[in-house]
Amino acid sequence: MSSAQSAPPPLVDPDAEGCAPGQRRELQQQRLGELVDRLLRADGLQARRLRGAGVRAGADVSLEDLAKLPLVTKQDLWEHYPWGLIAVPREQVVCLHGSSGTSGRPTLVPYTAVDVAIWADVMARALGGAGANRSSVIQVAYGYGLFTGGQGMHHGGMRLGATVLPLSAGMTDRQLRMLTDLRPDVLCCTPSYAIYLGEALRASGVEPGTGSLKVGIFGAEPWTEGMRTQIESLLGLRALDIYGLSEIIGPGVACESLDSGGLLNVAEDHFYVEAIDPEGNPVPDGTPGELVFSTLTKTGMPLLRYRSGDIATLSGPAEDSPRTLRRMSKLLGRRDDMLVIRGVNVFPTEIEAVLLADSRVGPHYLIVEDRRAPARPELRVAVEPSSEAVGAEALATELGGALRERLGVGCHVRVVSAGTVPRTEVGKARRLERWAEGDEVPDRWRVLL
Numbered sequence: 535m536s537s538a539q540s541a542p543p544p545l546v547d548p549d550a551e552g553c554a555p556g557q558r559r560e561l562q563q564q565r566l567g568e569l570v571d572r573l574l575r576a577d578g579l580q581a582r583r584l585r586g587a588g589v590r591a592g593a594d595v596s597l598e599d600l601a602k603l604p605l606v607t608k609q610d611l612w613e614h615y616p617w618g619l620i621a622v623p624r625e626q627v628v629c630l631h632g633s634s635g636t637s638g639r640p641t642l643v644p645y646t647a648v649d650v651a652i653w654a655d656v657m658a659r660a661l662g663g664a665g666a667n668r669s670s671v672i673q674v675a676y677g678y679g680l681f682t683g684g685q686g687m688h689h690g691g692m693r694l695g696a697t698v699l700p701l702s703a704g705m706t707d708r709q710l711r712m713l714t715d716l717r718p719d720v721l722c723c724t725p726s727y728a729i730y731l732g733e734a735l736r737a738s739g740v741e742p743g744t745g746s747l748k749v750g751i752f753g754a755e756p757w758t759e760g761m762r763t764q765i766e767s768l769l770g771l772r773a774l775d776i777y778g779l780s781e782i783i784g785p786g787v788a789c790e791s792l793d794s795g796g797l798l799n800v801a802e803d804h805f806y807v808e809a810i811d812p813e814g815n816p817v818p819d820g821t822p823g824e825l826v827f828s829t830l831t832k833t834g835m836p837l838l839r840y841r842s843g844d845i846a847t848l849s850g851p852a853e854d855s856p857r858t859l860r861r862m863s864k865l866l867g868r869r870d871d872m873l874v875i876r877g878v879n880v881f882p883t884e885i886e887a888v889l890l891a892d893s894r895v896g897p898h899y900l901i902v903e904d905r906r907a908p909a910r911p912e913l914r915v916a917v918e919p920s921s922e923a924v925g926a927e928a929l930a931t932e933l934g935g936a937l938r939e940r941l942g943v944g945c946h947v948r949v950v951s952a953g954t955v956p957r958t959e960v961g962k963a964r965r966l967e968r969w970a971e972g973d974e975v976p977d978r979w980r981v982l983l
């Protein structure tokens with residue numbers, strides 16, 4: 535770890551992270567042309583759509599006109615399962631990764647050696663921006679497997695020259711043992727597992743701040759500023775956000791650094807980012823929009839204008855930082871997670887922000903969108919008290935009031951006994967349930983009615 539956390543951590547790749555924005559734009563323009571040429575040569579779905587839009591060569595396309603080009607969606611990838619929109623001969627594919635997805639069918643993504651090298655580079659930058667260096671020991675508690683979390687951190691840590699401890703997710707006793715025996719300074723895992731681990735650490739008698747950890751790099755699922763505070767106090771470290779998606783590369787598409795002012799630096803020399811409204815029009819910086827990425831340099835499954843479904847705001851680089859990359863906010867939600875309750879748009883993250891701002895609420899909770907009576911959709915929230923001393927009735931009433939004020943819509947809050955909400959040890963937390971017309975409410979959730 536860099537010893538002085540107040541000084542910005544040094545750039546791992548100064549040309550890429552610190553060049554003048556105008557110079558980067560020229561590089562992006564050149565790479566965009568090369569990407570379009572690669573897609574046209576591959577002669578697949580994206581080439582057909584490009585030709586349909588009148589594009590005959592990379593030279594026809596400019597960054598200014600990008601918004602006029604066709605978009606690619608997850609549906610397109612599913613329709614080309616299992617090899618996706620592969621653009622190279624199969625022999626050039628060195629590995630596949632992907633995500634299990636909520637609708638059953640995984641999204642698989644083929645990587646070439648070039649792609650893995652890009653991934654290692656952007657992940658080394660992410661780790662460096664968090665203060666890690668060659669002497670760091672990085673405990674990787676993201677899952678290893680098809681999921682990109684473990685492997686992405688692993689590639690980046692090795693590229694940085696640090697020592698990687700590939701524990702994967704779960705087996706909490708072993709995680710605690712390694713924290714004690716090897717004294718890692720960097721922890722990488724999902725934010726929900728960070729809380730789980732922090733609670734386990736505390737239960738084992740270790741006081742926060744007395745351990746070796748200095749920074750944690752948490753992502754792969756939504757988490758709020760409230761969770762950040764909770765994780766920092768449980769684990770005694772600085773908690774940073776990292777964002778990515780398998781379709782684009784995995785983790786490392788964007789990441790917070792110690793000096794990025796709470797926003798995430800986008801690796802925009804490799805992944806050009808746009809934010810669009812539901813009609814597909816670009817939104818100005820600072821306005822929430824759906825993130826759309828173009829993989830300027832990837833070769834296995836290059837994507838032009840991939841709709842991520844993720845909502846965030848974009849902004850320029852941090853002032854006074856050597857990093858000149860554009861930044862994105864923490865994710866505000868997903869296009870398809872947006873709940874419309876009696877005409878009011880609600881993102882689960884807004885509910886979480888209210889819950890986690892109240893110290894009487896424990897870290898495990900569940901949000902239910904109840905549409906069993908389609909004409910009268912309801913929001914239900916189950917929370918666990920943070921201690922036995924908490925008065926359940928008063929908490930439920932006060933949270934109900936705070937939620938109505940924040941969301942503009944009423945919400946049924948139930949305080950359930952500790953241990954009722956399912957825990958996440960491995961994989962991503964599920965904090966949102968949806969009940970549709972005709973659904974039976976599972977027995978364990980009758981308490982919510």
Ligand code: DLL
Binds near residue numbers: 756844
């Ligand atoms: O979750 C890649 C990743 C691994 C990111 C480890 C960070 C750390 P997928 O499994 O394909 O890839 O899921 C991608 O997860 O579209 C977001 O909706 C969500 N997501 C990823 N990072 C964040 C984050 C990995 N920091 C999907 N905050 C994305 C909120 C996130 N949601």
